Amino acid sequence: MNLYNVVSVEEAKRIIDSNFQLNLESELVDIKECNGRILSRDIISSSNIPGFKRSMVDGYAVKFKDLQGASESMPSILNLRGEVKMGEMPVESLEFPGECIYIPTGGMLPKEADSVIMIEYTDKMDDATILANKSISFGENVLNEDEDVELGESVLKRGTLFSPYSVGMMSNLGITQIPVFCKPRVGIISTGDEIVAPEKQPRPGEIRDINSYLIYSSVIEDGGQPILYGVIKDNYKTLFETVKKALDECDIVLVSGGSSVGKKDETAKVIEELGNPGMLFHGISIKPGKPTILGRVKDKPIFGLPGHPLSCAVVYGILVRYVLHTMMNLQEIEYPIPCKFSTNYHKAKGREEYLPVIIDNMEGEYTAVPVLTKSATISGFTKAWGYIKIDKNVEGISENQKVYVYKF
Incomplete structure (x- = not known):
C-alpha cells in the first residue's frame, strides 16, 4: 500500500461501513x-x-352545551354537585343539565362531563351555585386517555x-x-519518546501527554468506556505488545502519534504485523489530520491518530465518533448555526478543512471569527466554540460570506 495515498472523508466512512460489523451487545x-x-x-x-380523561386546569367539570352564550354580562348558572379528589375515582356525575363538579388540575373527569371551565372564569355565589362567565368548546381543558x-x-x-x-x-x-x-470499550495508547505523563515536569524537548486525556474525555462524552494503556516510547516491540493487549480487551483501539511517515513511526508496521487485512488506508484528505491510519485486526477497528492535539481532535470527531455512534446505532442530527464570516480566508484546494472559530454577536448578527492556530497547539483550540467545514474544492472564504458553525 502506498503511504499517503489519501482518501476523502466520505471514502473513509464507506471503508468503515464495508469492513466492520459494528454491533454491540445489550x-x-x-x-x-x-x-x-x-x-x-x-x-x-x-x-x-394517561389512561383516563383528566383536567388540565383547576376549574369545574361541565357539559360544554350548558355554557354556550355565557359571558360576564350574562353568566350561566350552574349547580355545584361536589368535587373530584386527586388520585380517586369521581363519586359524583353530571346527571342533569346545568350541573358542575369542582376538579383540580390532573383530576379524573367525572361521568357525563366533557369539558372544564377554568376557575378564573367563574364566580362562586354560594356553596351550591357557580356562575360561569365564558363560553367554552367541547373537550376544552381536557386531556384524553390516549x-x-x-x-x-x-x-x-x-x-x-x-x-x-x-x-x-x-x-x-x-x-x-x-x-x-453496552458501552464500547475504547483502548487509548499514546506514543512518542518525547511524551511524558501530565504529572511529570517535562525536560527540554519533552511535552506532557495531551491526547490521551483529550480522547479519554471525548469517549466518555460519546457514551464509551475509555481504557488508558499509558505512554509507549518509540519501541516497536513494546508498542506491538501493548496494541495486541488492547485489541484483546477492547472493541476499538486508538493509537495517538506514530501515524506520520518516518523511520520511528511504528503504528502502521504494528497494524500490518498483527493480522490481515491490516491497514485499510493511510491518509485522509483533510486539514488538519492528514496522517491518519485505519486498520482492521481481529475484525476490530484500530486508528492511528495524528500526534498533534488539534489534528487528533478533528480526526476523532470526524471518524472515531462516527464508528462509536454506528456501533450504538445512534442517529445524531447536527444543527449548525448560520453566521457570516469575519474576514477573507485562503486555503489550498484538494483537502477538506476544519477551521476552529468563535462566535461573536455583532449588531444582532452572529459572526464566525477564525481561531488561527497550528495543529500542534491546543490553547487556541480550547478558545473555539466550534468549527466550520470548508469543502476540499473551495479555495477559501470571503469576508461576510455565509458559513455554518458546528459545535465541538
Whole structure:
C-alpha cells in the first residue's frame, strides 16, 4: 500500500461501513442510570397514557352545551354537585343539565362531563351555585386517555440517546429496567519518546501527554468506556505488545502519534504485523489530520491518530465518533448555526478543512471569527466554540460570506 495515498472523508466512512460489523451487545440498566446511554430496542407502549380523561386546569367539570352564550354580562348558572379528589375515582356525575363538579388540575373527569371551565372564569355565589362567565368548546381543558401516548405506539426508537425527558417517559410507561447498548470499550495508547505523563515536569524537548486525556474525555462524552494503556516510547516491540493487549480487551483501539511517515513511526508496521487485512488506508484528505491510519485486526477497528492535539481532535470527531455512534446505532442530527464570516480566508484546494472559530454577536448578527492556530497547539483550540467545514474544492472564504458553525 502506498503511504499517503489519501482518501476523502466520505471514502473513509464507506471503508468503515464495508469492513466492520459494528454491533454491540445489550444490557439492562436501572432507570436512574440510563441518562446518557443509548437505547438498544424500540419501546412500544403497552397502554394508553394517561389512561383516563383528566383536567388540565383547576376549574369545574361541565357539559360544554350548558355554557354556550355565557359571558360576564350574562353568566350561566350552574349547580355545584361536589368535587373530584386527586388520585380517586369521581363519586359524583353530571346527571342533569346545568350541573358542575369542582376538579383540580390532573383530576379524573367525572361521568357525563366533557369539558372544564377554568376557575378564573367563574364566580362562586354560594356553596351550591357557580356562575360561569365564558363560553367554552367541547373537550376544552381536557386531556384524553390516549392523548399523551396511545396503546401500541412506538414511543422511543432504537438508537435514542437518553435525556432527562426520555428517562421521564420511561417512568411514565412504568419501565424501570432499561435496555441499552453496552458501552464500547475504547483502548487509548499514546506514543512518542518525547511524551511524558501530565504529572511529570517535562525536560527540554519533552511535552506532557495531551491526547490521551483529550480522547479519554471525548469517549466518555460519546457514551464509551475509555481504557488508558499509558505512554509507549518509540519501541516497536513494546508498542506491538501493548496494541495486541488492547485489541484483546477492547472493541476499538486508538493509537495517538506514530501515524506520520518516518523511520520511528511504528503504528502502521504494528497494524500490518498483527493480522490481515491490516491497514485499510493511510491518509485522509483533510486539514488538519492528514496522517491518519485505519486498520482492521481481529475484525476490530484500530486508528492511528495524528500526534498533534488539534489534528487528533478533528480526526476523532470526524471518524472515531462516527464508528462509536454506528456501533450504538445512534442517529445524531447536527444543527449548525448560520453566521457570516469575519474576514477573507485562503486555503489550498484538494483537502477538506476544519477551521476552529468563535462566535461573536455583532449588531444582532452572529459572526464566525477564525481561531488561527497550528495543529500542534491546543490553547487556541480550547478558545473555539466550534468549527466550520470548508469543502476540499473551495479555495477559501470571503469576508461576510455565509458559513455554518458546528459545535465541538
